[in-house]
Amino acid sequence: MKNVSNERAEVRCGLLGGAIPLIAFFLAIIVFSIYGIRGTKSYWSAGVVAMIISFFIFKDKDQFQKAVVDGVRDEVFVMSLLALYFAGILSKTLTAGHLVNGLMWAASEVNLSPAIMPLATFVITAAIATASGTSSGSVATMTPVMLPLCVSMGCSAEIICGAIVSGAYFGDNLAPVSDTTIASAMTQEVSLGKVVRSRLKYSITGAVFASIMFYIFGGAAVDVGAAATIKADASYAISVAYVILPILVVVLMICGKNLLTSLLLTDLIGMIMLLVLRDAGPVEILSAGGLIVSGIEGMQGATILMMFAFIMNSLTRSTGFMDRMIDFVRMHAKTPRSSECGIAAFICCLMIATGGNTASIAVTGPMARRIMRPFRVARERTANILDGMTSGVGCFVPHSPANATMASLAVSLGVVANESFSAFDYAKYNFHGMALIAIFWLAIFTGWGRRIETAEELLADGIEVE
Template structure:
């Protein structure tokens, strides 16, 4: 094993050989999403097949297992996997408490002009996605209620879908329990609390502008008072669980580590649900209850991440990653150009891999290498990586938030069968805002901070 570590592992195909498993995986992911056969189950199968491809390309097949298993001893991997599992439990505790119906019910009782419905959808999805850490889940929860309502009061359905996706992406980008927030922080060797704190101004500015645009376009496209969704307030007590994401941020700001914070919030979430009667003890202990379902629901993601780290080790052991980093760094003459490369990696990575979370894990080490070389603050790298990846995902025609929105919209009576993502993309204001605000920040240098003097790092 020492010999393996001292010399680069050789692959058939020359310098391109070590990259063939990764290239094949990306191509298959694109084909999978383009044919609507995506999802993590398919991604795991693709990753496994490409890991097997690496075995046949490796010249040292006898030690291939030892080589790839080195990826599983990466200290960051254990933290990522535990964080995913514990965050999955917390997300299920929030969802199964009835908090989603409670939020929609609470907002529906306001009874304002129907022109404000896109704004309401945006805010509701912001709250749900920030609380539960999921963009797809937020869209799936809100769209079936508010999209038909928008159609019934003659609000542009594309505008409503854009508002829902925008709100969902807000939380996916910012929530402490979001997989993208966790991955971006850990891959950039940053504290999660610092990442959330420094990311908030970018997310908030984009959200405020998006909210104003939703009001302007909403009032322009509708007038009058509509009826509220037919929901009751039986789950209103679950709104108390909104203290959990707030507590999580407070604890991390006080110096608690991520795993300890998640365990504390999980335990408190269990207690609150039982005391409030949101979830029964029988349900809590059931296989479909929040604890087991939260863990099991993350298993596919856990398997994918483990396979991905093994494949990344192929690139490390062969020296391919080192050569890529050297090439990219030669292109990066200044901190600005370095950040632009990070921006493009997050954007193109999301399009290639079909989602923000996968892109962040895939390109995280490249981004960290660039920011470390220039001494750019690690939170800055995490925020560019996450903000751009999430913004891009919200605009992709084959991204989950867009696909779910389209599915709901096309099922509404009176919606043209020609309705497509082109009717929605112009109104995903927060997604466009994230891409624009980070691009402006990179070009102007606003918000750029350094961990040490730049001149000592790159001549």
């Protein structure tokens, strides 16, 4: 192949041509869903369709190939792929250890009501996500435990999925150790402390709304017949010991270990526990049909879908379309409100198209800082808008890492029989996502929380006053 420069790729259809890869991918997912073709594996076809369309849009096929390769070798994608595979192995380990049966026994001992399980799931996941700072990691940790347990108790699978994803994005939005919190703060030249303190009022308001809704809908979403037939087997009491595995993932991340390291070490300990407690032997763990292979296979739906999302993002980025959109927003931003509207709309569209919180903030953040700098609006406010919008919208995007992980695990665990299961099936229960989107648009239009920084504040942080 001939050498390809780093110049912008030339495409047909002018400015719109640069956006076609992402537009085609997103529209294909929507059209497929309308016609009942859903699920992470079904959306692979949307990726192929979008790639074919993009191939004909790009004038230079070598630039097209380079952009595709750049998307696949993106460091974030590679790390996400490996983390998802190890998360799949963990879910199979917990299944082999009969953790759900052990937790059902424990729930029967304390007479735990199925009606409060959606709320409890949201609160526990939110706490774990806040401690660990990762939405997809929290989904990977909580789903193998809470989803089969709650469904076995008679809860709707959809409302539990909504509770887990809502809790995961609550923590991802608020946690000081979250990459999105850090990215939003750094791109706006403001300290993490200021960002987290100012963000509390928005996050807590959304969490209170979500908690009320999960409490109200929790009882309505319980299958009374299924709940009444639950039989707790005391012989599975020892299986409660496996709960240490998801807890260990969280503890390791709190101690500064990355998600991949935490999952790898936990998988190792989990396999040792299976051998010691005689819940599985070497053959059940290592064979072609064993838990390692089945765990990896169960996550292929999510990883391949994410691969296509990263490819489409790389194709669009190579055309310079993102830069042109940034220039357009900057040119039309005349007031603090109109500027915030433009920034919020841009990052929402970017999040819908790419599904990546951190990537969307990394692209939009520097532009947002340049736009808002002349108005002296508190830097933490812009950081909150960036992170809040991506977290809210992320709850509903089927190709976001959290939702792709959720859908793959739900099918892999056998909790839902339909392989077309996706974020669209539990979107109506993503109460925290709904709240975040509504709260931040309300804040933008009403000015709630908008504060003008003084010259002294800016100078104290080493920011040049314009």
